[in-house]
Amino acid sequence: TDISYPELHVECRSGTYTACAALATAVDNALHGQHDITWSGHRYLTIKGRGDPIKLETDSRNRTIFYQNFEIMKGA
Numbered sequence: 001t002d003i004s005y006p007e008l009h010v011e012c013r014s015g016t017y018t019a020c021a022a023l024a025t026a027v028d029n030a031l032h033g034q035h036d037i038t039w040s041g042h043r044y045l046t047i048k049g050r051g052d053p054i055k056l057e058t059d060s061r062n063r064t065i066f067y068q069n070f071e072i073m074k075g076a
Contacts, residue, residue: 024053
């Protein structure tokens with residue numbers, strides 16, 4: 001079988017800490033725990049978040065950035 005294990009790094013950026021945390025949590029809720037789904041003709045067997053979203057930094061425009069990494073098992 002053709003199975004691959006790509007990784008996904010997601011960064012969320014927003015003007016306030018609260019808005020950015022909410023956006024990062026929404027991304028986590030949408031992706032973490034997905035299994036046996038097909039998107040754009042590609043089959044994903046599992047998607048798991050590696051921990052919770054974490055604040056990365058504040059950018060030069062004073063926007064908060066959160067990030068999270070995901071492990072993926074992709075089927076053929």
